[in-house]
Amino acid sequence: MNLSLGPLLYYWSREDTLAFYDEAASWPLARIYLGETVCSRRHLLRLPDWLDLAEKLHDAGKEVVLSSQTLIESESDLKALRRMVADGRFLVEANEWGAVRLLSEAGAKFVAGHTLNVYNPETLDVLAGLGTKRWLPPVEMSRDSLAAILMQAPAGMETEVFAYGKLPLAYSARCFTARHYNLPKDDCQFRCLDHADGLTLSSREGETFLTLNGIQTQSAGVYCLISELPSLRELGVNSLRLSPQSRHMGRVVEAFHAALEGDASQTAALARFMPGKPVDGYWHGKAGLEYAHGEESC
Amino acid sequence: MSLKTAIDNGADAVYMGFRDNTNARAFPGLNFDEAQAAEGLRYAHDRGRKVLLALNTYPQTDTWSRWTGAVDRAAKLGMDAVILADAGLMRYAVKNHPQLRLHLSVQGSATSYEAVNFYREHFGIQRAVLPRVLSLPQVENVVKNTPVEIELFGFGGLCVMVEGRCLLSSYCTGESPNSAGVCSPAKAVQWKETPAGLESRLNGVLLDRYGKDEKAGYPTLCKGRFEVGGETYYAIEEPTSLNTLDLLPEMLKMGIAAIKIEGRQRSPAYVAQVTKVWRAAIDAVKKNAAGFTPTPAWMAELNKLSEGQSHTLGAYHRPWK
Numbered sequence: 141m142n143l144s145l146g147p148l149l150y151y152w153s154r155e156d157t158l159a160f161y162d163e164a165a166s167w168p169l170a171r172i173y174l175g176e177t178v179c180s181r182r183h184l185l186r187l188p189d190w191l192d193l194a195e196k197l198h199d200a201g202k203e204v205v206l207s208s209q210t211l212i213e214s215e216s217d218l219k220a221l222r223r224m225v226a227d228g229r230f231l232v233e234a235n236e237w238g239a240v241r242l243l244s245e246a247g248a249k250f251v252a253g254h255t256l257n258v259y260n261p262e263t264l265d266v267l268a269g270l271g272t273k274r275w276l277p278p279v280e281m282s283r284d285s286l287a288a289i290l291m292q293a294p295a296g297m298e299t300e301v302f303a304y305g306k307l308p309l310a311y312s313a314r315c316f317t318a319r320h321y322n323l324p325k326d327d328c329q330f331r332c333l334d335h336a337d338g339l340t341l342s343s344r345e346g347e348t349f350l351t352l353n354g355i356q357t358q359s360a361g362v363y364c365l366i367s368e369l370p371s372l373r374e375l376g377v378n379s380l381r382l383s384p385q386s387r388h389m390g391r392v393v394e395a396f397h398a399a400l401e402g403d404a405s406q407t408a409a410l411a412r413f414m415p416g417k418p419v420d421g422y423w424h425g426k427a428g429l430e431y432a433h434g435e436e437s438c
Numbered sequence: 439m440s441l442k443t444a445i446d447n448g449a450d451a452v453y454m455g456f457r458d459n460t461n462a463r464a465f466p467g468l469n470f471d472e473a474q475a476a477e478g479l480r481y482a483h484d485r486g487r488k489v490l491l492a493l494n495t496y497p498q499t500d501t502w503s504r505w506t507g508a509v510d511r512a513a514k515l516g517m518d519a520v521i522l523a524d525a526g527l528m529r530y531a532v533k534n535h536p537q538l539r540l541h542l543s544v545q546g547s548a549t550s551y552e553a554v555n556f557y558r559e560h561f562g563i564q565r566a567v568l569p570r571v572l573s574l575p576q577v578e579n580v581v582k583n584t585p586v587e588i589e590l591f592g593f594g595g596l597c598v599m600v601e602g603r604c605l606l607s608s609y610c611t612g613e614s615p616n617s618a619g620v621c622s623p624a625k626a627v628q629w630k631e632t633p634a635g636l637e638s639r640l641n642g643v644l645l646d647r648y649g650k651d652e653k654a655g656y657p658t659l660c661k662g663r664f665e666v667g668g669e670t671y672y673a674i675e676e677p678t679s680l681n682t683l684d685l686l687p688e689m690l691k692m693g694i695a696a697i698k699i700e701g702r703q704r705s706p707a708y709v710a711q712v713t714k715v716w717r718a719a720i721d722a723v724k725k726n727a728a729g730f731t732p733t734p735a736w737m738a739e740l741n742k743l744s745e746g747q748s749h750t751l752g753a754y755h756r757p758w759k
Contacts, residue, residue: 210603211549211571211600211603212549212550212552212553213549213550213571213572213573213576214576214579215579217550218550218552221552236547236548236549236550236553237525237546237547237548237552237553237556237557238548238550238551238552238553238556239552240556241552241553241555241556241559242552255547255603257496257523257524257547257602257603257616259496259497259498259499259524259616259617260496260497260498260499260502260524260526261499261526262497262502262524262525262526262527262529262530263496263524263525263526263527264526265526266525266526266529266560267525278605278616279605280605280608280609280614280616280617285498285499288498288499288500289499291499292499307605307609309604309605309606309609310599310600310603310604310605310606310660311599311600311603311604312571312598312599312600312674313570313571313572313573313598313600313753313759314598314675314753314758314759315759316673316674319673320666320667320669320673324757324759325759326756326759339666339667340666341664341665341666341673342664342665342666343643343644343645343662343664343665344644344646344647344663344664344665344670345644346665347643347644349610349643349664350606350609350664352666352673357599357606357674359609421612422608422609425612426612427608427609427610427611427612427641428605428608428609428610428612429609429610429643
C-alpha cells in the first residue's frame with residue numbers, strides 16, 4: 141500500500157502553491173494529483189503551469205496524475221478538459237463522465253475519480269472496459285461495501301481510498317464563499333484566497349459541521365483512516381489518498397508513512413496537525429460526522 | 439392517487455417508483471407495488487399518456503438483484519421508459535431488455551453534452567434530465583450538441599447541489615440519495631420546543647431555530663440557518679422553491695423535450711393544482727410564445743404551494759448564482 145497526495149482543493153496564492161509542491165517533492169509519496177478540480181474561475185495556475193509542475197515532480201520520482209474539473213458547466217470548461225486530455229504525457233483522473241468519454245475515445249488509461257459514483261462491481265467493470273486502471277470509491281462508501289465490490293473487481297484494477305482530509309461532499313452552481321461575502325459568483329473577488337482550508341460552517345449552537353470552499357462543500361471534520369490500515373490492507377487497497385491542507389501536510393504524510401512501515405508512534409499526535417476534529421463514520425457504515433475510534437487513536 | 443390526478447389534470451407522462459429504495463424518493467407511504475403499477479399504467483395508456491419508472495439510486499453490490507429485478511419488472515409491465523443513474527445498471531438493461539427505453543436520471547449528474555453523449559453511445563439513452571445547476575444558455579449549449587432529448591426541472595424543490603454528487607445527507611445521517619434514496623430522512627429529524635424557539639435537528643445537528651412568527655419548514659439539510667464567520671444566515675440556500683414558469687417560452691424555443699414537475703412527495707390536491715397551471719401555461723406558449731406572460735392567478739396558485747411561500751428561477755437565471 142502506498143500514498144497519494146490528492147489534488148489541492150483550495151485556492152492558494154501562486155507562491156504558496158508552488159512552495160507546497162516544492163516540499164511535497166521530498167515527501168514519501170508514490171504519486172501526486174495536480175490540477176484545479178473545483179472552480180474554473182481559479183486561474184493563478186493554468187494548465188501549462190500545472191504541466192510544468194508535473195514535469196518537475198515526475199523528475200523528482202513521483203507518478204503524476206492530472207485531475208479534471210468535477211462540475212463541468214460551460215463550453216470553456218470542456219475546452220480546458222480537452223486540452224488536459226490531449227496533452228497525453230500524464231495519466232488523467234476523470235471526475236465526471238464527460239472526461240470518461242474523452243479519455244476512452246483517446247484510448248488513454250485513466251483514473252476513475254470518487255465523484256463518478258461507482259457503487260457496485262458492474263459499474264466498475266464498465267469503467268475497466270473503457271480504460272480505467274485505478275479507481276476511487278465514493279467517499280461515503282463503508283469498508284463492508286468496498287469489500288463486497290473488491291470481491292468481484294476486474295483483474296488488475298487498482299483501488300485508491302480517500303483516507304485523510306476534509307471530505308469533499310457536494311458541488312453546486314452557486315459559490316458559497318462569494319455568497320458569504322454578498323458577492324455574485326461572477327465577481328467573487330477570489331475570496332477563496334483568504335481561506336486556505338476553507339470557511340467553517342457551524343450550527344447555531346457553535347458545533348462545527350461543514351466547510352465552504354467556493355462551489356464545493358466539505359465536511360468540517362477531518363476524515364482519518366490511519367487506524368484502519370490493517371483492514372485497508374486486508375481488502376487489497378493499493379493506495380491511500382491524503383488531501384492537501386495548508387499547514388503541517390508534511391507531518392501528516394510522515395505519520396501515514398510511518399504507520400505503513402509499522403511505526404505507530406506518530407499516530408496519536410496526528411490530531412494536533414488536523415484543521416478540524418477527526419471523523420471516520422463513513423468507513424464504519426455510519427453518519428460521516430461520527431468518530432468511532434475515540435480520541436486516542438487519531 | 440396522485441398518478442391519476444396528474445393525468446386527469448393534463449400531465450403527458452408521470453414518474454413512478456417501486457416501493458423500496460430503488461428510487462430517490464424512498465419515503466414511507468410513497469410509491470407502488472407491482473399490481474398498483476400495472477393499474478397506473480393501464481390508466482395512463484388508456485388516455486394516451488406515459489408512465490416512467492424511476493430506478494435512479496445507485497445499486498449496492500449485495501442488493502444488486504433488487505435493481506435488476508426492478509428493471510425486469512419494468513420491462514414486463516410495459517413501462518414507457520426507465521430512469522436510471524447507474525452505468526452498470528444501464529448495461530444490464532440494454533443487454534437484457536434492448537427494447538426498453540432508457541432515460542438518464544438527474545442523479546446521473548450529467549451537466550455537459552460530452553457526458554450526455556457518453557450515455558447515448560454506450561447505452562442508447564434517449565432522454566436526459568439535467569441537474570438544476572446550469573444557466574439557460576448552458577442548457578441550450580447541451581441541447582445543440584446532442585441528439586438526446588433534454589428534460590428540465592420546472593417546478594418543485596430547489597436542489598442547490600448537483601444531484602448525484604451531494605453527500606451532505608449521509609455525512610449528517612448515514613443515508614444519502616445515492617445510496618439510500620433519501621435526503622435528510624424523516625427518521626433522523628427531531629423537533630423540539632425550547633425557550634429560544636422551535637428547534638429542528640437532523641441526527642442531533644441543529645439545523646434551525648424558529649422565532650414565534652416564523653414558519654417552520656421541513657428540515658432539509660442545505661436549507662438550515664448556520665453560522666459562518668460570526669454571521670447566522672441561510673449559508674447554503676433559503677427555503678425557497680424552484681418555479682420557472684417565466685422561462686417557459688425560452689425553454690420550449692430551445693427544444694426542451696419535457697418539463698419535470700415534482701409531485702411524488704406531494705398530496706393529490708397539490709399535484710392537481712400544479713399540473714393544471716403548467717398544462718395551461720405550456721398550451722398557452724405553444725399557441726403564442728411571443729405573447730406569453732404567466733397570469734397573476736397562475737403565479738399566485740404556484741406561490742401558495744411553494745416551500746417557504748417564495749420561489750426562484752434558480753441557476754437557469756444567472757444572477758442567482
